Amino acid sequence: MSDPTTQNTICLEEATIISQQSFPGDQYILRVHAPRSAARAIPGSFAHLACGPAIPMRRPLSIMRAHQRKGWLEFLYKPVGAGLEHLKKQTTGETLSLLGPIGNGFTPDPRRPNILAIGGGVGIPPMIFLAESLQNDNRFEVLVMMGSEVPFPFELSKAGISVSRVPPTASYGVTLLEEWGTPSRVASKAGYEGCFQGFVTELARIWLSKLSAQELQKVQLLGCGPTDMLKATTVLAKNFDLPCQLALEEYMACGVGGCAGCTVLLHTPQGPTMKRVCVDGPVFDAYQIY
């Protein structure tokens, strides 16, 4: 339907690769110059990238960081499938067709100032973006919890910003987030130093269970990660009676709402409905998904 508020919101630009770094666990952080998309990106939004001429279908990647002034976007991905396998071979100076930014981002509720942002694996990027964008927003205090079963592709260091009632084994945080003044804690079953030994949602449960009823009324959950993590996050939300928004992934073709290929079944008060992850999401109310 014709909606002036959505027209011309997505840019098609030739993005030049600034850097592509590989990390243990077959992880890559890609930074591209895409100034028009960078100017509009919001936490939770994504870009639809053409990975190379041999792989014409685009691949959606969550935006991890966007620098408006310098005009770059940053992504974290694991090369799952032919498209991203091709993408990882692209080097500095090469260009990629980029469609973005796409999608509705997280909309934290100002009535609940304490955000617990839970990210798992390649679902971590939106939480980094959220932390960076809210670092100077006095309405919110963000605590980021991240889980990964491969080494985190970020520098970790002993957490300087204290968070009460977090298990002492979760002693490390992400250095970059610390620099932004955002506390973070990491979890893994792989036994990495400073990490909580278990799933990130277990770490979150322990922390939430130690909050008073009054404190819980100030908390909201935001999540992005593998399906099992999203389900576990929703269980936490229901158990502790917290609002919860989740960013979803699905195979995508057009990325602009035209093909209905990326839909998710939502349970709304009006009954079941199929919504497009690309432009109706990718962020949805967890209570409508699970």
Place this chain on the structure above:
Amino acid sequence: MSSRLALKFCGLQLSSPIVLLSGCVGFGEEYTRVEGFSNQDVGAIVLKGTTSQPRLGNPPHRLWETPSGMLNAIGLQNPGIDKVVTEILPSLNFSETCFIANVCGSTVDEYAEVTRRFDDSPIDAMEINISCPNVKEGGVAFGNYPDMSARVVEACRDVTDKPLITKLSPNQTDIAANARACIEAGSDALAVINTIMGMAIDVETQRPIIGNVQGGLSGPAIRPIALLKVHQVYEVAGPQGIPILGQGGIETAADAIEFLLAGATTIGLGTALFYDPLAAKKINSGIEEYLGRHGFSSVADLTGQLNLSDMQNTPASG
């Protein structure tokens, strides 16, 4: 846009031979999200397939990329004819391009009912989708059999005077025979072709990748097949003055010109939009350049100009 690209197609005056295809562009305005895209760059837009009642469509996954193409099994997700006619059509800007409805159904009566509702609406024309491979009832269950196809077309013809375009299935033995049946039943134009049935399997889980098990294959992989089908249908439709909307893997102006030479009057873009949302502008320019270089005054003059002289074997129908 150049007047050389303007043409008539089953009674519609189009500004370009490019038609954006059903199932790829939602209900007509989705691509206006993209900077630089304009519905004015295309001659017509075919809206998402519409049934009498709302449909949720198929479960995920609905898509999978394949070599030079993709599988899809959306399953005709749509809000139903009431909402399309009362809420969506009034929001479309009919001054920018022509809008064509895509009529679907599980029964002949449902096709007729949806057609009747669109007849009483501002829609410019209707495409009868008797070839959707992704629903359990209707779709190719009608489109693969000439007599069944004709029954659907007749039922729709009875309730509208608006142009009717019948979308033919490639998943049948003799597409020319089906084309003939649909023309006799009252179709004003033919869309050739819908997607080709296919599937993909995840060998690790040993399960189908597509939630519907099977899907429709589109994209450049099917282009040679589609081109031949257009050529075969043109042998039947051309002499009767029934125009063809040629479609199947068209990405470039050169691809489009191939279809026009084979007998198409208009050409459809679908999967190509997923690669390049601004493809229509480039194809318009490319066709125009070709017309100038070859001395054609109008794109309509290209239709059926395939030169078969001195050819020993013309392709057999079927």
